[in-house]
Amino acid sequence: MSNKVETYLTAKKNSSPPELSKKFGDLEELYNKKLWHQVTLSLLELVKEPTMKEGTELISLYNNITSELENKINPLSLAEMAGEVMTQYKDPNEAITFIERVSPKVVDHQEARVLCNVLKAQATLKRLEDPARTKKILDDTEKLLDDIDGITPVHAKFYKLASDLYCHTGAHALYYRAALRYLGCTELSELDDDSKGKHAFYLGLAALLGEGIYNFGELLAHPILGSLEGCGCGWLLELLITFNQGDINKFESSKQKWSSQPDLLARETHLREKIRLLCLMEMTLQRKAWDRQLSFSEIATATGLGERQVEVMVMRALALGLVKGTIDQVSRQVNITWVQPRVLHKNQLVSMMERLSDWCEDVSSMQTLLQDQAASILTH
Template sequence: MNSKVEAYLTAKKENSSAELSKIFGEMEELYNKKLWHQLTLALLGLVKEPAMRQGTELISLYTNLIAELENKVNPLSLAQIAGEVITQHADPNEAVTFVERIIPKVRDHQEARVLSNVLIAQVTLSRLEDQARTKKILDETEKLLDEIDGVTPVHGKFYLLASELHCRTGAHAEYYRAALRYLGCIDLQDLDEEQRVKQAFYLGLAALLGEGIYNFGELLAHPILEALKGSSSEWLRDLLLAFNEGNINKFETMKPQWSTQPDLLAKENQLREKIRLLCLMEMTFQRKAWDRQLTFGEIARETGLPASQVEGDGDEGPVTRAGEGDH
């Protein structure tokens, strides 16, 4: 046994609680028998132990034990362990440097490399507050992510961080797409009730405020919206239904509720434009395929717009026939 490792494990066995002492004793046995897979699993469990999450215990664990095993530990597990260790680095730049030192050791494992980049981007966004650098890292990492087959937990971590970045920059449409992808990578039951309500609320806002988002069907069918039932934000689901139906009257009657949300109130004009367009699209697709001409009067009546605004330059007669694509 490496003398450094031996001294560390002995000290932890002698100076830890009975439960933790037992864990370190088992790890010592695994180390001596060179059972690297079993030892890796034990380490993944150890870094989650409350006693190890105090002070700089994880940094000490890495320095005295894991650093000696880096070439024996599964690369993805090594990156996962690094994600726990950096939470104890007080200096965010030290945390970034720590992960950067690990990247060469996991470079040949695509998931581990992606996770390492995500960890750096996470520190860069949340602790260094450098949005531009975070975006650059994520843009580069997405290319690596696209090369991974299937959906992995690493995909979830990537899209969660991407959604957090878009949320901070106010990029509603980008947030909406990233957040939906994140939810597609996880089991909703892994989120507590507060997290589910938060995800549902922000997704709903992003759908309403996002430029170019006119199809609410995917979100309305998503089980995440069930989290809004019984919450103080239950009205948001009703508002989404109103937009999905192009129901302008319902939108107007709900103003006392949605106007309490500052982002929606600030974009009131854009919201009206969106729901009027959805109303027009709904009017069109409710008609038979061979009868999709709408008069100015019909549009004015359904959208609540003055006839002069509908007619534009004052031409009379039916509106140009609507297209027959998706809406």
């Protein structure tokens, strides 16, 4: 044992409360036996001790013991400990410098490299308040993340920070995708009720306000939306269902509720355009595959538009890739051949099952007809 480690451990055993003193005594014994895995586990426990989170205790622990064992500790564990230590640096630049010193020591471990980058980006965003620099770090880190097999706790940390960044910059669509990925890597039981409510609320707003988001099924299927009822935001869940159904009339009738949210009220025109596009998609989905010729008047009635505005809206849907088809200006009809796949809600699945049943009946009828006519066909 080095003199520095011995001096530190002796001092901590003598000055710490009994329970913490015992942990330092156990650490000393493990260190002397060179049981490095057990030493690592002991250090991971120590950095989470409430007493050690006071002042600069963690910095002292790292400088006196952990730094002596950097080549013996599991790289991911070293990065996790470094994340706790850097919180005690009052100067954010010093915290970043510290994590930059640790990074080269875990360079051969992909998860640990990603975690160090995330920790650096976290300090850059939350303490230096530099979103542009944070974005650069995360973009570089995502390439490393893609090379990691499976889903790890590091994925959750990365997507949590990415969602924080996009929430800070008001990038609704990017926030929506990052936040859903974060929830996909995290057990809901790990979040408290307040966190669940905030995630659900921000996700709901991002889905409504985000450019290019026309699929609400994945979000509606997520159990986190149940938190909206608990935090008095049940109206937002109703609004998401309304959009998913493309129900323009219900959207208009519930304006008194959703207009109380300033962000939604400010983007009222955008919301109305989005729900009309979703209405067109839903109209198409509800029709049989061989019966998707929609007249301008049908679309106008369903979307609340004038017939003169229908063509522009349909052209917008075609340009966004939400549907494929043609517009017949002479007969004033739209022939839709394809609608963008979506995660379907239960009611939409029931409707699809009914259409599948009709299709099976039609196929069966055709089969019977062919069998009945087969004799006359074969004799000619």
